[in-house]
Amino acid sequence: MLDITNLHARVEEKEILKGLNLSIRPGEVHAIMGPNGAGKSTLSNVIAGREGYQVTDGSILFNGRDLLALDPEVRACEGIFLGFQYPVEIPGVSNMTLLKAAVNARRKLKGESEIAPNDFLAWVREQAKKVKIDPKMLSRGVNEGFSGGEKKRNEILQMLVLQPTLMILDETDSGLDIDALKIVSDGINALRSPERSTVLVTHYQRLLDYVQPDFVHVLARGRIVRSGGPELAKELEEKGYGWLEAA
Amino acid sequence: MSELASTWADRFEQWVSSHDAAEQARRRRQFQRFAATGFPGPADEAWHYTDLAAQADAGYQLAGADVAGAEEASTPIAALPGCALLVYRNGVLDRAASSAAAFDGPALAASAAAGSDDDGTQDDGGIDALNAAYASGGLVYTVAAGQRAAQQLQVVLQSQAGDTPLMSHQRHRIVLGAQAEATVLLQFVGHGGPRLTTHVIEVTLAAGARLHLHRLSSETTGATLLTRLDARLDRDAQLHLSGVAVGGGLGRHRADVRLDGSGAELHATSLQVPASGAHVDDLVRVVHAAPHGTSRIVARGIVDAHAKAIFNGRVVVRPGAQKTDSEQRLANLLLSRKAEVNAKPDLEIHADDVKCAHGATVGQLDAVALAYLRSRGIPQAEARALLLRAFATETLERLGWPALQALIAERLGLPADELDLAFGDAE
Ligand SMILES: Nc1ncnc2c1ncn2[C@@H]1O[C@H](COP(=O)(O)OP(=O)(O)OP(=O)(O)O)[C@@H](O)[C@H]1O
Ligand SMILES: [Mg+2]
Numbered sequence: 001m002l003d004i005t006n007l008h009a010r011v012e013e014k015e016i017l018k019g020l021n022l023s024i025r026p027g028e029v030h031a032i033m034g035p036n037g038a039g040k041s042t043l044s045n046v047i048a049g050r051e052g053y054q055v056t057d058g059s060i061l062f063n064g065r066d067l068l069a070l071d072p073e074v075r076a077c078e079g080i081f082l083g084f085q086y087p088v089e090i091p092g093v094s095n096m097t098l099l100k101a102a103v104n105a106r107r108k109l110k111g112e113s114e115i116a117p118n119d120f121l122a123w124v125r126e127q128a129k130k131v132k133i134d135p136k137m138l139s140r141g142v143n144e145g146f147s148g149g150e151k152k153r154n155e156i157l158q159m160l161v162l163q164p165t166l167m168i169l170d171e172t173d174s175g176l177d178i179d180a181l182k183i184v185s186d187g188i189n190a191l192r193s194p195e196r197s198t199v200l201v202t203h204y205q206r207l208l209d210y211v212q213p214d215f216v217h218v219l220a221r222g223r224i225v226r227s228g229g230p231e232l233a234k235e236l237e238e239k240g241y242g243w244l245e246a247a
Numbered sequence: 248m249s250e251l252a253s254t255w256a257d258r259f260e261q262w263v264s265s266h267d268a269a270e271q272a273r274r275r276r277q278f279q280r281f282a283a284t285g286f287p288g289p290a291d292e293a294w295h296y297t298d299l300a301a302q303a304d305a306g307y308q309l310a311g312a313d314v315a316g317a318e319e320a321s322t323p324i325a326a327l328p329g330c331a332l333l334v335y336r337n338g339v340l341d342r343a344a345s346s347a348a349a350f351d352g353p354a355l356a357a358s359a360a361a362g363s364d365d366d367g368t369q370d371d372g373g374i375d376a377l378n379a380a381y382a383s384g385g386l387v388y389t390v391a392a393g394q395r396a397a398q399q400l401q402v403v404l405q406s407q408a409g410d411t412p413l414m415s416h417q418r419h420r421i422v423l424g425a426q427a428e429a430t431v432l433l434q435f436v437g438h439g440g441p442r443l444t445t446h447v448i449e450v451t452l453a454a455g456a457r458l459h460l461h462r463l464s465s466e467t468t469g470a471t472l473l474t475r476l477d478a479r480l481d482r483d484a485q486l487h488l489s490g491v492a493v494g495g496g497l498g499r500h501r502a503d504v505r506l507d508g509s510g511a512e513l514h515a516t517s518l519q520v521p522a523s524g525a526h527v528d529d530l531v532r533v534v535h536a537a538p539h540g541t542s543r544i545v546a547r548g549i550v551d552a553h554a555k556a557i558f559n560g561r562v563v564v565r566p567g568a569q570k571t572d573s574e575q576r577l578a579n580l581l582l583s584r585k586a587e588v589n590a591k592p593d594l595e596i597h598a599d600d601v602k603c604a605h606g607a608t609v610g611q612l613d614a615v616a617l618a619y620l621r622s623r624g625i626p627q628a629e630a631r632a633l634l635l636r637a638f639a640t641e642t643l644e645r646l647g648w649p650a651l652q653a654l655i656a657e658r659l660g661l662p663a664d665e666l667d668l669a670f671g672d673a674e
Binding site (some may be wrong): 048049050051071072073076077082084087088090091092093097098101102105106141142158162 | 613614615616618619620621622623624625626627629630633634636637638640641662
């Protein structure tokens with residue numbers, strides 16, 4: 001599904017990713033851990049196509065296609081979803097407006113007509129219930145006045161509505177209490193299927209107790225320096241990253 | 248100040264001689280007042296950003312009934328739902344295009360010879376005098392005490408010119424009796440060659456009266472549109488004023504509002520979205536002349552390359568106008584480095600127990616928000632439009648007239664928000 005080869009990327013003239021390789025097959029869950037500033041968010045943003053990141057070498061193939069040639073909105077329509085570490089507030093653009101525009105953009109690309117507002121409304125409300133977001137909040141501005149936990153649940157709501165095939169969740173678990181963590185995990189698990197893949201960027205083992213990864217990677221100094229199974233995450237929790245960085 | 252060519256005086260004399268003696272004398276006085284100052288230039292403080300000096304040599308001829316040609320007159324103008332419609336073309340009432348309802352009832356009369364009894368005390372860089380010298384009739388809208396106008400009134404003021412530069416000048420009057428209520432939309436449209444249009448609107452609100460007065464200008468290149476509102480509010484009266492400028496040409500709009508009675512309120516909203524090559528200059532001046540007055544000015548501008556937007560809000564608190572509560576918030580969104588914006592709140596306070604707040608911001612489209620929307624699959628152009636609508640929304644919502652809001656959104660090419668409306672209903 002996703003093949004990253006020798007990826008080099010810069011932010012503002014500073015090289016952050018230095019020859020990163022990663023391969024993800026359909027249905028797999030990959031956890032990416034690593035010290036602060038290692039480049040985890042940079043990797044997520046480069047996959048999603050955010051402006052401001054220059055790829056200087058290497059390639060990313062998504063289902064065999066050259067992902068780097070596509071605009072971010074096209075990547076999203078093709079099935080990539082990035083749950084942001086810091087979701088932005090957009091006063092004046094309601095959650096509902098965003099969701100409707102996002103769904104219709106996908107339909108347009110497929111040559112389908114716009115979604116019927118009432119059906120869509122009912123469907124969104126149903127998803128909102130799953131992540132315990134009050135339907136009333138849907139008519140508010142995107143993340144406007146939302147608490148940190150609400151913002152993260154809202155990211156999951158968007159994901160449930162948009163039904164991506166590659167979910168990249170950048171520290172969606174950070175700052176959540178146990179109840180919210182459970183809600184977020186349930187949302188991720190609800191979408192898991194043999195066709196869908198998941199990338200969990202996290203610092204904490206507790207998310208991985210709810211959403212069990214097939215692979216755990218350590219990103220440090222701009223590369224994957226270690227890969228393993230779920231047991232690697234437990235090892236990291238005990239020992240930290242020092243022993244790997246020194247290696 | 249600029250020298251006025253003698254052709255102005257010659258043309259005026261030719262035209263004014265057809266009036267009776269008293270009328271001639273009165274109009275001549277006004278013309279002389281105009282000739283003494285000429286068109287305002289940058290030295291005139293109230294016209295600092297809008298230089299009309301070139302207007303003197305534009306060679307305008309006064310538009311008459313004849314130039315409101317039959318072909319143009321038949322162009323249908325859409326009335327907003329539920330509105331009574333009045334249409335003026337180059338200052339001349341087009342009865343055929345107006346709705347019958349606009350002439351019904353004692354409340355409304357469209358007069359052919361309103362106003363122009365200006366006493367010469369008003370002065371807006373000579374433009375008031377020019378207007379008074381030439382003024383043709385305009386709207387005279389009177390709502391009796393305790394009455395509420397059955398319909399909103401939509402007044403379309405169309406300017407048009409061919410190769411010959413044309414000018415027209417109108418005076419309008421809106422008078423609401425005590426506790427009366429009405430809503431009026433002045434909609435300025437136009438097309439064609441060079442044309443100068445001036446409008447003076449006098450508003451008198453008796454105690455407790457409420458007027459919603461909207462101005463929507465969507466003029467085009469070639470237009471020089473100058474409007475001046477002169478409003479006086481008695482105690483507890485409320486004036487809800489909006490000025491929306493989209494489209495092209497040069498527009499300068501001055502509103503002078505005097506809160507004469509205690510507890511009177513001005514709620515002014517402005518939205519400026521000038522097209523490329525356009526220039527829009529708004530001045531809202533509110534004088535708190537009595538205690539317990541309220542004034543709110545919310546102005547927003549969305550300005551792209553080669554366009555100019557000026558907004559000046561002036562709040563004057565006279566001695567004795569205690570407990571005045573005033574707030575001005577000006578914000579501009581610059582879509583290009585080549586956009587020009589001047590937003591300035593001014594305060595002049597001569598009373599000590601008052602609350603006056605003001606602020607002005609200038610910013611760019613939020614790149615992070617744009618990236619977020621795109622990351623959800625929304626194409627860049629649509630994402631931009633959503634953010635622009637979000638910026639304009641606060642001002643649009645203050646209009647309190649959904650059909651007008653929709654009309655403006657459409658003019659701005661902003662997406663409609665029908666799903667949110669449906670959502671609200673479903674709750
Ligand atoms: N927009 C930017 N401008 C300048 N430097 C940036 C920018 N974004 C990221 N960086 C830098 O790139 C490096 C990697 O940042 P990144 O956010 O990818 O790390 P991370 O692994 O996600 O860290 P964390 O665990 O703290 O979220 C850091 O040194 C950071 O300061
Ligand atoms: Mg990060």
